[in-house]
Amino acid sequence: MDDQFAAGFAEILEIEPASVVPELDLGNHNWDSLAIVSTIALVDELYGVVLDGKSLNNCKTVADIEALAAKAKRA
Numbered sequence: 001m002d003d004q005f006a007a008g009f010a011e012i013l014e015i016e017p018a019s020v021v022p023e024l025d026l027g028n029h030n031w032d033s034l035a036i037v038s039t040i041a042l043v044d045e046l047y048g049v050v051l052d053g054k055s056l057n058n059c060k061t062v063a064d065i066e067a068l069a070a071k072a073k074r075a
Helices: 003-013 033-047 053-057 062-074
Strands: none
Touching (some): 003 033, 033 062
């Protein structure tokens, strides 16, 4: 995970960037529809891939989001 993603994702969840680690449990934070849409925009801006909202909604950790983005990059 790069620093740009960590900083952007931390802003979305309203937490400290240092807290954005692969095992971060999204259910313990503001992981709602607005956060999902914002994450789609962040990943698109940083990596040039668009994530599926339904798949993103099923993510439980930051590692899940990273895996989804990596899969989308390969597609």
